[in-house]
Amino acid sequence: MSKSLFQKPIEIKISTVVAVSAILATADRLALDAALAEMTGGTTDFFEDDLTVIDVAALPAGGAPVDWGGLIALLKKYRLNPVAVRNAAPAMAADIAAHGLSLETASAKPKDEPTTPTPAAAAAPVVAAQAQPPAAAGNGTEVMIIDTPVRAGQRIYARGCDLVVTAVVNNGAEIIADGSIHVYNTLSGRALAGASGNAQARIFAMNMAPELVSIAGVYRTFEDGFPSEFARAPAQIRLMGDRIDILSVNPATRA
Template sequence: MTSAAQQHVLPGADAFRLRAGNFSILVLRLLDGRPEVVLPALGDQFRRAPGFLRFAPIAIGLDDLNLTPAEIDFPGLIAGLRGLDIVPMGVVGGSPALRQAAAAAGLSALRPSGAEKEIEQAPAPAPAEPPAPRSDFQGSGRTAMIVTQPVRSGSRIYAEGADLIITSTVNPGAEVIADGNIHVYGALRGRAVAGAADNPDARVFALNFDPELIAIAGLYAVREGLTAAPIGRTVMVRLDGESLRFEKL
């Protein structure tokens, strides 16, 4: 005789499991909501730095847009991003109306994992005592990611909430990203994106500076534009206002 429990087992129920996950993806902050403006700019970036963000999952940031849903062509933007081999996963920020329009086009609203729990459990600050000092990148429970092997072409490494320390070479076609600083104790020949969480104080250090692309907090330069940079030297890159500065060390 078949039990009631057995009768309610779904066919194929042992073929998969659903589990919560916490994954880091980059945010493409839109400063202009028009696909005819955004997509050519991205395409130009791809031509100058082949492979940049290729097949990367991204969230589309809407906080910098003061537009109505009718002013953004979400379907056109999604199709254009996929045509550039970028994978839009959802949207972050923006007004409820913008998020609703994005959802209608197939982009769900994303939020940081555990954000609500942190708000509920956060204790009220004591007015008589200043908060204890802490690292800018303490939230992930670590201060640095260390990579000891060469970063191969086609690889992408992201140090979420941390500095990234690489004791070997970043090869052409590789991409290294950090919310904090990037240290390369070898040749930097691929792409380096520091301050990815909008940290303008982040810096890039390389013993042999020869990148395809360098970026800090969203401001970038590609190899052909680095005519004033000391290529092949030990270099520190930092932001000076809205410009990248390249200093020999």
């Protein structure tokens, strides 16, 4: 009997989807355009059609209304793919839905949880920053291990745990972990640690040459190349306040 007779027409399984947040401090599209142009440095593939949640919590009260159609077009210009809006006022709901976006309510942080720093959040018109926090963070005892190369276009997310990669992470690949990231090979793609807001997470690599790194939503890019004193050598990356630090495995040197 044909195997196809036993196959279901459709299956629904739980899947982890990672998005970025576009945190707006203004609805002025000219200001947003200028900020995104500066952020990406003219790199057309800085974002790779990343699913994007627009966070409007920081918009000034009584400010100009959001031109949702124009905003969506602007984000897509920079290869950000808006799918939802967070922290929208009830009066915005109908207009948001009319533009095909869903509404999302951000989960409240526990009172004793520190606020995740984001670079120049008060001054920057937009901060396209942190990966969406998963439902639960790990306790530090679990690890996801990847033994095969991570190729361009691939994205790996270690939800609630550390990520260990023993093979090369190629340019155009993206690895994400709620905990720390350890690459026992060459790291040439994008690495985002502490994705659920863990500012103590770090990124380690035996051969460090990333395109972009992030700790707890704070980003640093390397359009002009990774600092020569650390390039192609064992190094670690950590967050100090709102600054990304690069150190050798022996942290006597820092950039």
